[in-house]
Amino acid sequence: MSKVVITFGTFDVFHVGHLRILQKARSLGDHLVVGVSTDELTFKKKKRLPVYSQEERYEIISSLKSVDECFFEERLEDKGSYITRYSAGLLVMGDDWEGRFDEYSDLCEIVYLKRTKSISTTAIIEKIRS
Incomplete structure (x- = not known):
């Protein structure tokens, strides 16, 4: 049986940190499913709209070799139902979310991966603005 x-993620202003975490996530199983935050969810999480629309971000993520399947994540509270819907055996998140999703450990294994140092979407946006 495949894992x-x-x-x-939001995956706004796609950068090498996003690429590396998706590649690492894919290496931990046989099939990678990625939930791309909708524009509305992104605004709720970050208090700003994303630079790229949800459709553009979805197109970028779904075109990557490491990604097998994508969907729009509409609510943070629905993570459990997404895990169940896709029969996921492993939830992978960046370590900036460490501990935030441990409540789903009864549904699947949880792994928090280290983020790529000195790379963040917020920092890139700030640099562009200045």
Whole structure:
């Protein structure tokens, strides 16, 4: 039986840190499913709209070799139902979310991966603005 890995993100202003975490997530299983935050969810999480629309971000993520399947994540509270819907055996998140999703350990294994140092979407946006 194949191991389905699931992860979630906004993936705005796509950068090498995003690429590396998706590649690492895919290496931990046989099938990678990625939830791309909707524009509305992104605004709720970050108090700003994303630079790229949800459709553009979805197109970028779904075109990557490491990604097998994508969907729009509409609510943070629905992570459990997404894990169940895709029969995920592993939830992978960046370590900036460490401990935040441990409540789903009864549904699947949880792994928090180290983020790529000195790379963040917020920092890139700030640099562009200045």
